[in-house]
Amino acid sequence: MKNGAETTLTDSSSSKGNLDEARDRLIAGEFAFIDGGCGIGGSIAYCEKTFGRGPGIGFDSSPGKIERARADGHPAYRADLTSIELPERCVSFLSFLDVLEHLPDIEVTRSILANMEHVARDFIFIRHPSFEDIDYLKALGLKLTWTDWHGHPNMMSLADFDALFRELGWSAPSVFGQKPILDSTHPAIVPIDAPRDSKEYDRDRHSDKPYHRFERRIHSQFDIFVRINQEMPDSEWEKIVHGVRKRRHRTIPLTGLGIR
Numbered sequence: 068m069k070n071g072a073e074t075t076l077t078d079s080s081s082s083k084g085n086l087d088e089a090r091d092r093l094i095a096g097e098f099a100f101i102d103g104g105c106g107i108g109g110s111i112a113y114c115e116k117t118f119g120r121g122p123g124i125g126f127d128s129s130p131g132k133i134e135r136a137r138a139d140g141h142p143a144y145r146a147d148l149t150s151i152e153l154p155e156r157c158v159s160f161l162s163f164l165d166v167l168e169h170l171p172d173i174e175v176t177r178s179i180l181a182n183m184e185h186v187a188r189d190f191i192f193i194r195h196p197s198f199e200d201i202d203y204l205k206a207l208g209l210k211l212t213w214t215d216w217h218g219h220p221n222m223m224s225l226a227d228f229d230a231l232f233r234e235l236g237w238s239a240p241s242v243f244g245q246k247p248i249l250d251s252t253h254p255a256i257v258p259i260d261a262p263r264d265s266k267e268y269d270r271d272r273h274s275d276k277p278y279h280r281f282e283r284r285i286h287s288q289f290d291i292f293v294r295i296n297q298e299m300p301d302s303e304w305e306k307i308v309h310g311v312r313k314r315r316h317r318t319i320p321l322t323g324l325g326i327r
Contacts, residue, residue: 086151089124089144093157093186098124100158101186103148103179104166108136111143114162114192117310123162126151149178153186160295161187164194165288168213170221177231184235189299190307191237193291197244198222200285207279208259209251211287215263228291240293241308244286251279255287 092098100118102111105125115121125143127133136143161183167176184191196213201222204210213219223231225242232240248255254267258276261268268276290311294304 085144086146089126089142089146090152090154092142093124094154096157098122098142098158100124100160100162101126101153101183103161103163103183104169105136105141105143106132108139108141108143110162110164110166111136111141113164114160118160118192118307119310120159124158149175149182151182153183155185156188157186159187159189160192161190162192164192165196167193167223168196168198168219168221172221173223173227173231176221176223177234180231181235184237184295187295189294189296190304191293191295193228193293194288195223195228195291196288197286198224200283203283204256204285205259207251208277209256209279210259210261211248211285212255212257212261212265212267217264225289232293237293238295238297240291242292243290243308243311244284244288245290245311246287248281248285248287250281251276 093101099120100114100123102114102123102125105111105127106129108125111123111125114123122142125133125136125141126146126148127136127143128145128147130145133143133145170176170179180191196219197211198214201210201214214222228240232238256276257265257268258274261273265273292308
């Protein structure tokens with residue numbers, strides 16, 4: 068989601084020389100993880116802090132964002148992740164934070180994940196906005212702001228991820244709901260007639276919204292983990308997923324949502 072700013076992963080005009088440098092550094096074992104759609108580098112810093120593993124290397128197709136990421140000290144390179152060629156099992160994990168929703172559709176998502184899955188030895192980490200409750204909220208005359216942003220054409224549900232992971236032959240993911248929304252007073256809840264691309268409820272711009280205490284669990288986003296290294300001890304895996312459980316907002320393991 069990245070505050071509505073688009074992060075790009077597909078572009079045909081990547082610099083071959085820079086990518087050769089990135090590949091050489093990956094072969095040398097310089098990095099702990101690859102961050103796809105790194106933007107200006109905030110997601111690299113987040114993963115380094117959360118998982119205690121680093122440094123990370125980022126790829127994005129926006130030259131302006133790559134420049135800003137590098138200015139902040141992050142190793143970042145311009146690339147098209149649907150076609151980039153990277154070394155086998157060259158990092159511990161692969162991350163995509165608030166990125167996949169900005170892609171054109173699920174087919175591009177499939178292309179990127181299929182092209183990138185071989186780089187990670189241990190796990191893949193995806194953070195994705197929730198698009199689970201559109202119909203439920205619509206029936207109440209409400210919506211979540213980001214569910215009709217122009218910058219979110221790829222509104223994948225948890226069931227979509229589950230089906231895609233099955234296609235790719237991945238193990239069952241671990242999914243954690245983040246930032247629960249309990250009722251309609253939350254600023255991300257707006258009336259159904261609010262203009263597209265609204266960032267939060269604005270009493271001066273939007274119509275009145277009815278009060279509802281929600282009868283189901285609604286989350287702002289999901290943290291999705293795919294375990295690649297099946298030989299990893301369960302205790303080590305628990306330490307990895309524990310990183311997101313330490314966030315300030317309550318984290319809830321989810322079941323019964325199409326995830327195996």
